[in-house]
Amino acid sequence: xxxxxxxxxxxxxxxLLMLSGCMVGPNYKRPAAPQSPAYKEPLPEGWKEAQxxxxxxxxxxxxxxxxxxxxxxxxxVSISNENVLVAEAQYRAARYAVRIARxxxxxxxxxxxxxxxxxxxxxFVSGGLVxxxxxxxTTYNGSGSASWTADIWGSVRRGVRASEATAxxxxxxxxxxxxxxxxxxxxxxxxxxxxxGDIELLQRTVKSYEDYLKLTQDRYKAGVASGGDxxxxxxxxxxxxxxxxxxxxxxxxxxHAIAILTGKPPSALTIPAAILKTPPPAVPVEVxxxxxxxxxxxxxxxxxMASTNEQIGIAVAAYYPTxxxxxxxGFEATNIVKWFSLPSRFxxxxxxxxxxVFEGGKxxxxxxxxxxxxxxxxxxxxxxxxxxxxxxxxxxxALRILAQEAIAVDQAVKAAxxxxxxxTYQYKAGTVNYLTVITAQAAALANEKTAxxxxxxxxxxxxxxxxxxxxxxxxxxxxxxxxxxHGQ
Numbered sequence: 001x002x003x004x005x006x007x008x009x010x011x012x013x014x015x016l017l018m019l020s021g022c023m024v025g026p027n028y029k030r031p032a033a034p035q036s037p038a039y040k041e042p043l044p045e046g047w048k049e050a051q052x053x054x055x056x057x058x059x060x061x062x063x064x065x066x067x068x069x070x071x072x073x074x075x076x077v078s079i080s081n082e083n084v085l086v087a088e089a090q091y092r093a094a095r096y097a098v099r100i101a102r103x104x105x106x107x108x109x110x111x112x113x114x115x116x117x118x119x120x121x122x123x124f125v126s127g128g129l130v131x132x133x134x135x136x137x138t139t140y141n142g143s144g145s146a147s148w149t150a151d152i153w154g155s156v157r158r159g160v161r162a163s164e165a166t167a168x169x170x171x172x173x174x175x176x177x178x179x180x181x182x183x184x185x186x187x188x189x190x191x192x193x194x195x196x197g198d199i200e201l202l203q204r205t206v207k208s209y210e211d212y213l214k215l216t217q218d219r220y221k222a223g224v225a226s227g228g229d230x231x232x233x234x235x236x237x238x239x240x241x242x243x244x245x246x247x248x249x250x251x252x253x254x255x256h257a258i259a260i261l262t263g264k265p266p267s268a269l270t271i272p273a274a275i276l277k278t279p280p281p282a283v284p285v286e287v288x289x290x291x292x293x294x295x296x297x298x299x300x301x302x303x304x305m306a307s308t309n310e311q312i313g314i315a316v317a318a319y320y321p322t323x324x325x326x327x328x329x330g331f332e333a334t335n336i337v338k339w340f341s342l343p344s345r346f347x348x349x350x351x352x353x354x355x356x357v358f359e360g361g362k363x364x365x366x367x368x369x370x371x372x373x374x375x376x377x378x379x380x381x382x383x384x385x386x387x388x389x390x391x392x393x394x395x396x397x398a399l400r401i402l403a404q405e406a407i408a409v410d411q412a413v414k415a416a417x418x419x420x421x422x423x424t425y426q427y428k429a430g431t432v433n434y435l436t437v438i439t440a441q442a443a444a445l446a447n448e449k450t451a452x453x454x455x456x457x458x459x460x461x462x463x464x465x466x467x468x469x470x471x472x473x474x475x476x477x478x479x480x481x482x483x484x485x486h487g488q
Contacts, residue, residue: 023154025313080263107148143330155317162310169303192254194456229434280462294470321355391468
């Protein structure tokens with residue numbers, strides 16, 4: 001009889017050992033993503049396609065602009081930007097969630113020493129004897145218990161994998177937030193100095209218009225110009241002064257935005273005026289297939305898919321019974337001296353294998369729900385990839401077209417300056433009225449402002465292209481399962 005029981009226990013242990021490696025549900029395989037052999041938009045003139053690992057942007061991408069002031073501001077985003085700190089805290093929380101999930105693989109052990117004193121009432125009958133007086137009994141109990149739910153169907157292991165994938169997704173979202181706010185700061189920085197360029201242009205224009213007003217006033221006093229000429233010159237000057245004052249609003253707002261991005265109140269940051277002069281640098285652009293590994297938002301979407309896939313397995317595992325093993329033991333005595341003696345010991349062993357036989361289709365609905373959720377993450381992943389391709393193409397096109405436009409605008413600026421000189425000579429000679437001068441002035445100002453704003457647009461487009469390319473990030477930076485468990 002004992003031999004039979006021993007064999008049955010050995011068979012049960014062997015079966016549990018075999019089943020411990022069983023995992024129900026689908027294994028994750030990254031779905032196919034939209035691909036393109038090459039970008040539709042050609043690179044701007046003078047740019048070359050970067051070969052894998054050849055001249056690829058890494059780390060501090062903003063240093064390609066060779067601007068020490070920008071470098072200093074960008075360094076503060078990772079340290080002080082509150083939104084980046086929120087994402088960093090969410091990643092830390094997700095990392096601890098991995099440790100919580102892994103705890104389900106191990107037994108739960110608890111101990112509970114206790115001392116209790118009880119008083120019995122008089123007239124207590126024990127062994128046929130009647131106690132005429134109450135009795136007080138003190139009981140000393142030292143017990144411990146352990147329970148373990150066998151992960152036969154892989155539900156706990158899938159939960160661990162899901163937590164790991166979620167933590168990796170949160171890490172990628174942290175990097176995406178960092179890249180997003182660094183890019184936003186660079187855009188605001190170039191927009192601010194673009195405003196400085198507009199301000200400098202209008203300051204020069206105001207000075208020029210003051211000279212023209214003095215010219216018309218002198219000609220009016222000499223009787224060779226009308227009062228209408230003076231009024232037109234005054235109007236032109238006052239209008240330009242108003243435009244110059246209005247530019248202060250945009251500049252102040254950009255400066256305030258940069259302060260917030262660096263984690264400072266607006267009053268704590270003042271950025272000196274500077275004029276943009278250098279066109280955007282060439283940005284290393286790799287083949288489109290590499291983009292899937294360069295964008296942190298794509299990595300986050302892919303890891304979210306992996307996490308949701310594990311939820312399907314967890315839902316499928318709910319169809320099967322759960323085996324829980326438990327044990328309790330300890331010592332109990334009314335005399336502390338005899339607490340740890342053999343007669344005072346007690347123990348119990350048990351096993352449970354519950355199975356729900358009917359719940360109105362709940363488990364089937366849960367499986368279908370997780371499958372639908374997974375399908376949604378697949379569509380989100382593919383849409384994220386498509387959006388990434390669009391952003392790269394948009395900014396490649398912008399940089400290429402704006403570079404061509406800059407050449408045409410430079411020619412227009414020169415032509416407008418020549419036209420203004422000719423109109424001024426003609427007006428002084430009395431062959432044209434002052435309206436001709438004003439028209440030439442307006443054309444010259446408009447073309448010069450376009451040139452200033454165009455350089456700003458080219459620089460901000462280059463920032464957006466770098467962001468679209470991932471800013472030098474790589475999916476190899478995702479933390480491994482071991483790093484999630486043991487990293488700081």
